[in-house]
Amino acid sequence: MEPFTTLTSRTVVMPAANIDTDQIIPARFLTTTTRQGLGAQLFTDWRYDAAGAARPEFVLNRPESAGCQVLVAGRNFGCGSSREHAPWALLDHGFRAVISTELADIFRGNALKNGLLPVIVDEATSGWLMGNPGAQVRLDVAAGTLTLSTGIHVSFPLEAFARHCLLRGVDELGHLLDRRAAIDAFEQRS
Amino acid sequence: MPTPARTLFDKVWAAHEVTPETEAAPAVLYIDLHLIHEVTSPQAFSVLRERGLPVRRPERTLGTMDHSTPTQTNQVFGGAPIAVDSAARQVEALARNCAEFGVELLALRHAQRGIVHVIGPELGMSQPGKTIVCGDSHTSTHGAMGALAFGIGTTEVGHVLATQCLLQRKPKSLALNVEGRLGAAVTAKDLILGIIGQIGVAGGTGHVIEYRGSAIRALQMDERLTVCNMSIEAGARAGMIAPDETTYQYLAGRPRAPRGAAWDAAVARWRTLPTDAGARFDREVSIDAGAIEPMITYGTNPGMVIPISASIPRRPGDAAFARALSYMGLNAGEPIKDQKVNVVFLGSCTNARLSDLRAAADVLRGKRIARGITMLVVPGSQEVKRQAESEGLDQVFLDAGAQWRESGCSMCLGMNGDLVGRGEYCVSTSNRNFEGRQGAGARTLLASPVTAAACALTGRVTDPRDLL
Ligand code: SF4
Numbered sequence: 001m002e003p004f005t006t007l008t009s010r011t012v013v014m015p016a017a018n019i020d021t022d023q024i025i026p027a028r029f030l031t032t033t034t035r036q037g038l039g040a041q042l043f044t045d046w047r048y049d050a051a052g053a054a055r056p057e058f059v060l061n062r063p064e065s066a067g068c069q070v071l072v073a074g075r076n077f078g079c080g081s082s083r084e085h086a087p088w089a090l091l092d093h094g095f096r097a098v099i100s101t102e103l104a105d106i107f108r109g110n111a112l113k114n115g116l117l118p119v120i121v122d123e124a125t126s127g128w129l130m131g132n133p134g135a136q137v138r139l140d141v142a143a144g145t146l147t148l149s150t151g152i153h154v155s156f157p158l159e160a161f162a163r164h165c166l167l168r169g170v171d172e173l174g175h176l177l178d179r180r181a182a183i184d185a186f187e188q189r190s
Numbered sequence: 191m192p193t194p195a196r197t198l199f200d201k202v203w204a205a206h207e208v209t210p211e212t213e214a215a216p217a218v219l220y221i222d223l224h225l226i227h228e229v230t231s232p233q234a235f236s237v238l239r240e241r242g243l244p245v246r247r248p249e250r251t252l253g254t255m256d257h258s259t260p261t262q263t264n265q266v267f268g269g270a271p272i273a274v275d276s277a278a279r280q281v282e283a284l285a286r287n288c289a290e291f292g293v294e295l296l297a298l299r300h301a302q303r304g305i306v307h308v309i310g311p312e313l314g315m316s317q318p319g320k321t322i323v324c325g326d327s328h329t330s331t332h333g334a335m336g337a338l339a340f341g342i343g344t345t346e347v348g349h350v351l352a353t354q355c356l357l358q359r360k361p362k363s364l365a366l367n368v369e370g371r372l373g374a375a376v377t378a379k380d381l382i383l384g385i386i387g388q389i390g391v392a393g394g395t396g397h398v399i400e401y402r403g404s405a406i407r408a409l410q411m412d413e414r415l416t417v418c419n420m421s422i423e424a425g426a427r428a429g430m431i432a433p434d435e436t437t438y439q440y441l442a443g444r445p446r447a448p449r450g451a452a453w454d455a456a457v458a459r460w461r462t463l464p465t466d467a468g469a470r471f472d473r474e475v476s477i478d479a480g481a482i483e484p485m486i487t488y489g490t491n492p493g494m495v496i497p498i499s500a501s502i503p504r505r506p507g508d509a510a511f512a513r514a515l516s517y518m519g520l521n522a523g524e525p526i527k528d529q530k531v532n533v534v535f536l537g538s539c540t541n542a543r544l545s546d547l548r549a550a551a552d553v554l555r556g557k558r559i560a561r562g563i564t565m566l567v568v569p570g571s572q573e574v575k576r577q578a579e580s581e582g583l584d585q586v587f588l589d590a591g592a593q594w595r596e597s598g599c600s601m602c603l604g605m606n607g608d609l610v611g612r613g614e615y616c617v618s619t620s621n622r623n624f625e626g627r628q629g630a631g632a633r634t635l636l637a638s639p640v641t642a643a644a645c646a647l648t649g650r651v652t653d654p655r656d657l658l
Binding site: 015016017018020022023026027028030031032033034035045050074075076079080081082083084102104105106109110113114159160161164171172173175176177179180182183186187190 | 205208209213214215216218220229230232233236237241243246257258274276277279280283325326327341342343344345346348349352353354355356357359361391392395396425427491493509510513603604605612622624625626627630631
């Protein structure tokens with residue numbers, strides 16, 4: 001995993017609440033056995049019509065969305081299935097952070113494990129972001145802050161261990177493997 | 191000093207802490223049982239291979255094939271190839287991975303194969319007090335046995351394979367107290383849909399739910415599994431029900447449950463698990479079981495649910511609501527009853543156990559489904575299929591005009607080619623009505639097996655109480 005320290009990007013806004021992982025990446029694309037290439041199918045049923053043509057009105061198909069690395073989404077983004085294909089598809093498309101007032105638990109965990117930054121903000125901040133699509137924002141992992149283009153800083157919760165993993169680009173498996181002795185001892189006593 | 195009163199969840203959690211959580215790092219939680227399937231495991235095995243790691247405790251992992259597998263008998267047992275190529279490749283990958291890493295696999299033709307959340311309890315592997323995980327959000331199902339069971343992502347599947355552990359922060363606890371009695375034709379499915387309608391699709395986020403109260407105690411094991419199954423649809427990390435005599439009777443004699451002295455010791459241990467009197471939950475919610483009616487969804491998430499006799503609510507100014515109704519082709523303020531139906535799906539880890547098939551067969555016996563309706567009956571496991579056939583339920587379904595299939599997830603998520611057509615309405619006993627879940631453009635109405643069978647008979651959304 002690449003270390004994640006700061007990110008400055010314009011936003012893409014998808015205001016709908018409860019965007020579930022079946023929308024992010026439909027089940028029919030889960031028959032892959034690798035992690036790569038899923039970006040092409042991200043939000044596929046919203047992006048393309050039945051004939052496979054891009055829907056010009058969908059936000060990701062608009063020219064101003066190109067290159068944006070921050071997705072601002074409605075409440076409870078990522079609910080539904082535990083498929084890690086959802087953060088894989090978002091990352092493969094080029095997103096590196098998702099901002100919402102609430103993110104589904106499993107999605108949030110999966111995102112962190114892949115270096116996709118989950119950012120929880122209050123209603124007011126979310127409202128501002130929704131009202132200013134395409135605004136430039138800055139995310140600072142060490143400080144745990146989101147800076148809006150107005151200069152306002154908003155802090156977001158990020159627990160110490162997740163912050164450590166993001167900043168160093170280390171993954172949890174290494175941390176668990178380092179605890180082999182404790183796991184051995186647990187298996188002995190139980 | 192007396193030990194402080196603890197919840198069922200507290201007890202199971204504490205018994206599996208390899209190292210407790212601190213400010214700096216999450217707890218290392220030991221996992222007793224790991225279930226894997228073909229869709230969320232390939233990339234996890236790849237990580238083991240890349241890092242040269244073995245599976246730490248292969249005997250604690252069990253593989254099955256369910257999500258992308260065919261349900262047509264000739265593709266499962268005959269000479270016909272699996273119709274979906276990429277699914278065939280996934281099934282082969284799982285077989286290869288299990289063989290290489292020494293993990294037991296209930297392969298495509300195995301007599302005990304089935305949907306991962308149906309076979310765990312059925313084989314007696316899902317037991318009170320265990321930690322159970324699977325790369326699948328409906329792992330919450332197994333909590334009905336008194337286990338702490340939750341869905342994980344593929345990276346975590348790799349963690350469990352390599353270390354038998356997960357890094358976890360302890361979630362909060364939510365007591366759902368359900369008192370009273372369910373009415374006629376009101377099932378466990380209606381209860382959980384009613385609960386989700388009440389607390390919302392994010393109502394349980396960050397929490398482990400314990401379902402409690404007289405209405406829960408009165409449920410049979412299959413029904414408890416249905417309730418816990420949909421905990422994730424309320425956003426909860428897991429759902430649990432304290433073990434009791436119903437649990438022990440269900441487990442006794444199952445193929446992989448303990449036997450003899452080991453059984454007695456296990457039951458003695460399990461009896462210490464229920465929440466102590468006076469234990470505190472982070473939140474409590476009360477539900478009146480007597481007020482629950484047969485429920486059906488009308489929108490594109492399981493929280494968009496109403497009693498089947500009610501009208502679709504109006505939410506002027508709510509754009510997401512309007513969008514969901516337009517996807518569904520339904521109108522605010524209109525009754526859901528008599529809405530035309532094209533497909534009925536009786537299946538999934540929510541409602542494809544033997545009691546579900548019996549309940550639907552009771553409605554269909556000696557009758558024919560409406561002209562133009564396609565009805566698919568997909569048992570939750572090969573064992574459920576065999577038992578249903580020994581009772582003649584397959585014949586009831588076939589005589590009614592329904593299709594009788596091999597077990598699997600099938601039309602619940604449409605990975606295997608069992609799909610609902612664009613714009614068609616499917617009354618489904620599964621758990622998710624998301625846009626496109628059952629096929630691009632498909633419109634899903636979630637309901638109980640009894641309601642689904644009633645709808646199949648009339649070809650329209652039908653209150654099962656009207657057929658009593
Ligand atoms: S039946 Fe549906 S919900 Fe259950 S495991 Fe299969 S796909 Fe998931």
